[in-house]
Amino acid sequence: MEVQIQEAAVSFASRRFVSPLVLSTGSIEEITEARARVRVTVGTHEAWGTGVTYLSDLWAWPDAHLTHGCKDAALRAFCSYLAQELCHLCGNEPAHPLELGMRLHHAVADRPPDYHDKLPPPLARSMCASPFDAAIHDAAGLALGRPALEIYDQVKPVPSSDDLFPGSGAIAEVAATLRPTPVRLFNAWFVASPADDLRTLADEWVRRRGYRCAKLKVTGTDPHQDATFTVRVFEQTRACGASSPLITVDSNGVTPGPDAVLEYLANLRDLNTDAYDAVLYIEQPTGRDLSEHSFHWGAVASRKPVLIDEGLTGVDALLMAKEQGWSGFALKTCKGHSFMLVTAAWARCAGMLVSLQDLTNPGLAAVHAALLAAYVPTLNGVELNSPQFTPDANKEWLPRFEALLEPRDGVHRLPDDMPCGLGSQWQD
Template identity: 30%
Template structure:
């Protein structure tokens, strides 16, 4: 028997919004100098007759979600726009009354067919990656969860108990989760504040000598300026994974600048995360890297909080063991994490943590967050250079999962124009002074913003 809080979907509207960049971002050998958001509005009605419209927004992210050697970026972007529209149509056709989690799972079942149909219609010979479909659909999934909360006049994270859900977690994951619900793995109120992970991209200037063309827009341009202006305590460092001397030198240089700047600020503790963007040949590269960092910057090694996705995203074709590296630092999957099956495979080959991303879908993120906590894995939440509403959504996810210690957010660095309107409504999330964001502001109805 269904719940009075269950929703039926009445209408779906999907649109796009260009987001200009102030500076290019380089990761995994690829450079991004502009973006666009996929925005979605979903109108729902509860079983008791209450209606509401939810909103979701997420960067298209095709360069990250669909890095192809045979399909040009403009074509992958066009395909992902088409996928978003098709997923919107599928969502619009959902006739049953259900919890948003069940709507999300039902819609996901159509993803393989949608990918094949869009690929064939566009004459794309390679298979459309599931990651690209998840990203294209994520704003719609978010809007459904947002609308559910608004229609029931609750924060959506407080609609995850047996009072609202029609199935326990064994229905979505495995029998290990029998009798458990998502409220056991989420918080009823967002954390008051969270440290912000600032991105140091491969092209980002560390010192004034590195600046080839000053932007002169009043924002910091060097790493030291960013640390001082925003009081940063967490730095995410993009590395090559293919050039060991460069990677080592980069981290040593960043650690030296951080030492100097943090020393002036009177700080003793700060942290790094390292992202190889799946470019390492194997675990030996990571081990050699860590060994050299220990020799050249031993305190820098201590500051490393975790290592992200060192090797190929396809774990089935490239099951490269990570056990030895994970003994030194948590090693998390990012691009590889698509579903519960991929999480289990990652654990089997030695990964000790997972990176959640709202761009893979709110439904999937909630389920994987529960599984990761159940298995005692390290958890972090990252964004996709998310501006505005997409960053707030990502931050709310991080603020509601107990074991997540920090939130990544680099939209303010690369595309601050996308924060217009949202910055004024949520100043604590966009005006950074002490290295933290005020996630206390994200406790409203729906997804909190």
Template identity: 30%
Template structure:
């Protein structure tokens, strides 16, 4: 690494804790049903070379069912391992001795990711180490808090701090020589776009009509698809599909099309879109092509509304049976999701025919920015997806989406499944959490750090935010893990 900038920071302290969140309605994906999660909440304190200090905050759901869907590790064990991994990296980030830019700190600490994944799994007697995706999710709150603190110590939004003026290394240091002389300011926006369409999730268990409702929660939120469209003016619907039952998948899209057509007609909306998410369950590209052809023959207008296909086959890119997506991509953009864990994976997916990239804040601010740069370099379709992120984790996701050129839409489904942590944040950012005309208003996400203000109640409870009696949210599960630099 080069000599360093006057703007570099070092980490003084890392705090981490876990916050239980229950769901108002179950969410099914990848063949499993989720009805609760934990937030990993992190606080990072930094110091600049000039001696100024600031704190940053990051939060992200554990999301182990999505990040680690292993037949060899029970979900509860995977969840525990991801928490332990986050705790370990609180220690490792706090012990990083150098002044640097957050991109460089994360990149260098990340050299320990795979080693610690094996050590944690061995300590917990698990059958396999944490996979790379679980590693990224577990450390993403710390990465976010570090970027947030860096912005706050310089009293700027982090998207103003990605140029050669602040970064010690260009992108070729992190990616390859195609990016020589380039910095992330080339691939990001200084100011957020004014608004973005929201992708609303239509889960496999979600009721489309009143006839499908078996248990309506005791709240004032919509429940059926028609109710959600009417309430939020939705224009983008993400449809969860089975991937191993072609008849059900086609029928589900046609049923959504019928409900959406009726609901949109009532509000005078003529244009809306779908994305289709098979959660890797398809066994081949041919399945996807047959699915698209059958949708097109049954309802051409529904086919036309499909904006993209989300990674339909296995995330295992090295398998001999890894499906090639070239023919699917001729019909619709096919985006990388679960397989996108680093730049090398993105290159491999391009070889396999993927034509788009799904960014996710849960993979870390650093890795998301690298993926966004590569996707733009290679002229790929771009969207930002969700890990059912509530509260500040959703604000982080929206800020990321609003500062990347060409984002088609941003997914946000915590408001459907676990809205409790949103309540306090909604008071300051109502236009982000209260959807109007199908859009999230993002023009205010230009404040210091990650882009949004940290209220006093975050600063006072840095690693376990409570929600004042909201029944969807329990208090912090355990004591805060605190690591302070030993100056001796």
């Protein structure tokens, strides 16, 4: 099965947050949504596919010297460049969608030689490329009449990634990683930060909507304050009716090193052993450049899994993470569908873990993340927090997909039938 890219386009929409999403680098109140469309042919079959992501400059490009407007304009410009040059960047020849996506990943990871405008950093470039990768897979699945995560039953060469899997190859290891029968139920996660009114937050998401899982945005620089905040969230969640809360902890890369994480965990266990036990994993404590911020994570990983998020920008990070003692990787569809499949397969082969986050992505992008979680075993199911921050962006999918995008019992539910492609047909 070989897919030929014929043409591509991209459009943009502005989305406002109903409440700010607080990161260590600032607060997100408004964001651009990029929607890529790609037309492919598979033999005599043709289809248009769609992929969507938020262009989150504060997450992918945290440069305090540039304004949001400046970075947003550069991200839009790079997306437009990708639409124009997609065939070239994917090799100008037909290939398996995984190969096309990994060619695109490698092309944007390096500096594109013919791009002369302001170039975003690698993570931001991968984010811009991700809706095109998703659209390729969506279109391929639609052309074939199959779910895009069920096209790995025949081994094909993937020259861009086969060397990561000596003796077997990427297609075989991705196939071995994917569940033969997808799951359809996932715990729902809400996000809490120290600036939030925890009583109001827990009343809405725990008491009224049945959530029991919380992702905590912590300072990363004050272990005692972060431990105290973790206990407060845990106790407030339990007080609102959650019998066994789960917690993940994210400082977005501002923690100085493993010793500070160990101090946080020690403080947390001293304050409340139940809250300590509720911590499922710790996400990207230190800076995203693994070469510049090189630590050994064995002592932390022996207590709680510690996962790379922003540091996962290319295949070189896989082996580096293993060598430095990280427990695994935080997958995000905004890093590229193909790269996430390769990462999940490599992690399984290396005995490492994966989780699945989102980028507060709504609608089709949330569907994409849920479909990935249906097939890829993860620690946390999938984190889908657009209901908390950009619910209006989900409206065109309601009420049909209310069980997925507006859960009322603490669980996201996919429909019984898997869609062809990556879900755009559900919008038709």
